[in-house]
Amino acid sequence: MKRDIRRTMMFLNAQKASLVKDPYVYGADCVILDLEDAVSASEKDSARIHLYHTLKSRDYGDTEVWVRVNDVYSDLFVEDVRAAVAGGADGIRIPMTETRDHVIKTEAEIEKAEKDFGREVGSTMIMAALESPLGVLNAYEIASASKRMMGIALSAGDFRRTMHAQTTATGEELFTARGMIAMAARAAGIMCFDTVYTDLDNIEGLRRETELIKNLGYDGKSVVNPRQIEIIHDVFTPSEKDIREAEHIVLAVEESKKKGIGVMVVDGKMVDIAHVEGARRNLKLAKVAGKYKGDLA
Amino acid sequence: MKNSLNREIPDELLKDGIEVFQGAYARENYEYKKDAPTVKANVASGDSKLVDSIKAAIEQAGLKDGMTISFHHHLRNGDYVCAKVMDVIHEMGIKDLFVCASSLGKAHANMVPMIEDGTVTGISTSGVRDEIGEALSMGKLKHPAWIRTHGGRVRAIETGQVHIDVAFIAASSSDVLGNASGKNGRHDCGVLSYADVDAKYADKVVVITDTINPVPNFPAPIQAVDVDYVVKIDQIGDPAKIASGALRLTKDVRELKMAENCAKVVANTPWFKEGFSFQTGAGGASLAVTQFLKPYMDERDIRMGWGMGGITEPMVQMFREGYIDKLINDQAFDIPSVESVYNDSNHFEISCSQYANPMNKGAFVNYLDYVILGALEVDTDFNVNVVQGSDGMIQGAPGGHPDTAAGAKCTIIVAPLIRSRLSTVRRQVTSVTTPGETVDVVVTDYGVAVNPARKDILEALEQTDLPLISIEELADIAESITGTPAPLEFEDKVVALIEYRDGTIIDVIKKPILK
Numbered sequence: 178m179k180r181d182i183r184r185t186m187m188f189l190n191a192q193k194a195s196l197v198k199d200p201y202v203y204g205a206d207c208v209i210l211d212l213e214d215a216v217s218a219s220e221k222d223s224a225r226i227h228l229y230h231t232l233k234s235r236d237y238g239d240t241e242v243w244v245r246v247n248d249v250y251s252d253l254f255v256e257d258v259r260a261a262v263a264g265g266a267d268g269i270r271i272p273m274t275e276t277r278d279h280v281i282k283t284e285a286e287i288e289k290a291e292k293d294f295g296r297e298v299g300s301t302m303i304m305a306a307l308e309s310p311l312g313v314l315n316a317y318e319i320a321s322a323s324k325r326m327m328g329i330a331l332s333a334g335d336f337r338r339t340m341h342a343q344t345t346a347t348g349e350e351l352f353t354a355r356g357m358i359a360m361a362a363r364a365a366g367i368m369c370f371d372t373v374y375t376d377l378d379n380i381e382g383l384r385r386e387t388e389l390i391k392n393l394g395y396d397g398k399s400v401v402n403p404r405q406i407e408i409i410h411d412v413f414t415p416s417e418k419d420i421r422e423a424e425h426i427v428l429a430v431e432e433s434k435k436k437g438i439g440v441m442v443v444d445g446k447m448v449d450i451a452h453v454e455g456a457r458r459n460l461k462l463a464k465v466a467g468k469y470k471g472d473l474a
Numbered sequence: 475m476k477n478s479l480n481r482e483i484p485d486e487l488l489k490d491g492i493e494v495f496q497g498a499y500a501r502e503n504y505e506y507k508k509d510a511p512t513v514k515a516n517v518a519s520g521d522s523k524l525v526d527s528i529k530a531a532i533e534q535a536g537l538k539d540g541m542t543i544s545f546h547h548h549l550r551n552g553d554y555v556c557a558k559v560m561d562v563i564h565e566m567g568i569k570d571l572f573v574c575a576s577s578l579g580k581a582h583a584n585m586v587p588m589i590e591d592g593t594v595t596g597i598s599t600s601g602v603r604d605e606i607g608e609a610l611s612m613g614k615l616k617h618p619a620w621i622r623t624h625g626g627r628v629r630a631i632e633t634g635q636v637h638i639d640v641a642f643i644a645a646s647s648s649d650v651l652g653n654a655s656g657k658n659g660r661h662d663c664g665v666l667s668y669a670d671v672d673a674k675y676a677d678k679v680v681v682i683t684d685t686i687n688p689v690p691n692f693p694a695p696i697q698a699v700d701v702d703y704v705v706k707i708d709q710i711g712d713p714a715k716i717a718s719g720a721l722r723l724t725k726d727v728r729e730l731k732m733a734e735n736c737a738k739v740v741a742n743t744p745w746f747k748e749g750f751s752f753q754t755g756a757g758g759a760s761l762a763v764t765q766f767l768k769p770y771m772d773e774r775d776i777r778m779g780w781g782m783g784g785i786t787e788p789m790v791q792m793f794r795e796g797y798i799d800k801l802i803n804d805q806a807f808d809i810p811s812v813e814s815v816y817n818d819s820n821h822f823e824i825s826c827s828q829y830a831n832p833m834n835k836g837a838f839v840n841y842l843d844y845v846i847l848g849a850l851e852v853d854t855d856f857n858v859n860v861v862q863g864s865d866g867m868i869q870g871a872p873g874g875h876p877d878t879a880a881g882a883k884c885t886i887i888v889a890p891l892i893r894s895r896l897s898t899v900r901r902q903v904t905s906v907t908t909p910g911e912t913v914d915v916v917v918t919d920y921g922v923a924v925n926p927a928r929k930d931i932l933e934a935l936e937q938t939d940l941p942l943i944s945i946e947e948l949a950d951i952a953e954s955i956t957g958t959p960a961p962l963e964f965e966d967k968v969v970a971l972i973e974y975r976d977g978t979i980i981d982v983i984k985k986p987i988l989k
Binding site: 195198199202203235236402403404406467 | 725727728731892894919920939954955
């Protein structure tokens with residue numbers, strides 16, 4: 178099932194039956210069944226077969242299901258894509274995306290598979306992970322390479338390595354990449370996602386980092402442990418005050434549209450049509466968090 | 475014949491007044507005269523009751539073939555006493571004994587060869603695990619074993635269904651007169667709740683300890699007036715296994731989520747108010763429930779009147795933080811709870827009869843508002859199995875499960891829908907330990923099911939954002955993942971009777987055919 182709010186994307190080793198049988202119970206918006214780094218080289222085929230059967234037999238409800246395939250230029254890639262498409266995954270996540278060619282090649286394989294397995298052509302989305310300076314510098318052309326592009330994501334482990342950067346608690350080494358990726362995504366009209374937070378016991382650190390990326394304009398964050406989901410969702414959930422304000426803005430703007438007025442005062446603040454998008458997004462976030470029951474979202 | 479849960483109970487087992495289960499509360503107002511021990515009076519003054527060895531105590535107590543002996547399980551997996559006594563009995567060549575234990579586990583594996591050679595021919599216990607569970611499941615015991623609840627054991631003894639000839643009571647400390655306790659010793663287990671009925675109803679009572687204190691060794695739950703002999707041995711048990719260190723709270727997100735939802739059930743039902751009473755188990759999710767209750771209690775500005783049960787550190791912590799007025803302890807699960815029952819006023823030791831006996835004038839379980847319990851299996855009629863594994867082997871214990879479930883106003887089961895490849899919620903449990911009429915809510919990682927008979931609870935929970943789901947839907951989901959298991963096959967031989975707390979037979983366990 179496709180969704181328009183994607184706060185969390187939880188990685189799961191596609192090979193592990195105990196993990197993939199029911200990951201939706203944790204409440205992540207998306208899960209990413211991983212055929213790449215989590216699976217050892219000798220187990221790639223069995224993981225792919227397992228992935229296919231999981232996708233065919235399990236119902237993940239309204240949790241979106243992604244598959245991280247192996248490198249586009251590896252000999253595993255084509256079969257990975259075919260298994261994911263045949264199984265009915267919502268989308269493919271490309272690792273180490275550096276140029277638009279990665280996306281084009283992926284799109285071509287997806288389209289072939291969609292035809293082969295009787296899936297609607299164009300129904301499988303693509304997300305690209307940017308993990309190197311070249312990938313980040315090409316962020317916009319990657320983001321705009323295909324209509325299937327749903328989002329781009331920063332993957333910080335390899336990015337730090339290829340940048341010769343150090344890991345800092347405040348994320349200084351990622352600042353440029355985060356900014357560029359967010360800007361490229363918005364320019365291309367797609368979503369952007371932040372990297373995983375690996376210090377699992379550091380709840381406060383995760384909260385701070387999630388606040389940071391939310392302020393930068395990110396839509397969500399990758400997750401490696403279900404413990405992190407609630408915290409990230411909490412950061413992305415608007416406060417009661419924000420929800421009320423958003424409701425007032427949407428109502429006022431709709432009302433004023435009818436009257437042909439462009440600018441108005443809502444709750445003592447100047448508001449124009451440009452505020453509506455943010456207000457609606459807030460209501461959507463509130464709705465998925467169960468904090469808003471109305472129909473303006 | 476079939477009992478009221480439609481479970482077939484072979485007629486040949488229904489003798490000596492044993493009846494089939496007729497409903498959880500069918501024996502309300504049942505009248506009976508209590509059994510009594512034969513007492514050998516100690517008229518002359520001044521004699522110490524100390525005897526030199528376990529063997530001497532057995533000889534002086536006059537233990538013979540065919541008699542009934544008893545043990546308690548407060549030393550848990552660290553218990554050396556039961557194994558030592560059984561070894562001596564075995565050496566002495568006494569046969570055909572009925573062992574009435576409050577529970578048996580890992581520490582009692584030496585009983586297996588004695589089951590095989592006829593030293594032990596009958597067993598009554600709550601817990602049966604590991605090697606003994608296997609031996610019983612395979613039908614090695616001459617007579618079917620009695621699986622009893624904690625309250626049911628007291629009832630069986632008080633009604634005279636079981637008459638103990640010699641009780642062996644392991645104690646952390648005693649004086650030479652037999653004033654014995656779970657405290658003040660080298661290896662403290664905290665309380666001796668389960669041994670209370672043994673001391674009061676057995677003909678001969680032997681206290682076995684490694685710590686002799688000056689007279690009087692008070693406070694003493696086991697009193698000298700009930701004790702015939704005292705034996706001092708080197709060590710009653712392995713301290714690391716008698717009481718574990720503080721149990722670490724789970725980090726498992728599924729368990730935490732279930733615990734959180736369980737706390738939400740508690741907080742949104744009518745009994746969650748100032749002075750409420752509460753019991754929870756020691757399993758991961760049940761243990762975690764307590765931490766999630768605190769914010770609700772803060773929000774409502776209420777306190778728990780009393781917390782009961784197997785006491786664990788999280789309960790002790792809440793008690794010390796002022797969230798709980800009184801703790802009532804029939805079993806201390808870890809070192810912090812042993813220390814607390816030792817040091818804290820308002821933390822009280824009670825007997826197992828006070829705790830859970832259905833046939834006294836009102837056990838504490840009857841006054842519980844909430845109990846949180848686990849389950850191996852739950853069926854779509856809300857019947858619970860905590861005794862028999864889905865492979866047919868006996869591997870659990872009713873403990874106080876059926877007692878508290880029947881007593882509490884709101885009984886909540888917390889269990890994952892699937893364990894490994896086995897579904898917890900299924901169409902029919904392998905055997906029934908706790909009848910569905912006493913089970914109100916089942917909290918799983920896939921949603922919360924309310925017993926349709928409890929319209930009051932359902933109504934209350936419909937006002938919340940809890941993920942309510944029917945028990946049938948839970949069974950459907952479980953089956954969609956695990957498939958429908960092939961039915962187990964059993965021989966006709968009954969290896970154990972599962973007795974309901976009131977003495978009726980709720981189910982039987984037959985010998986599984988292993989493939």
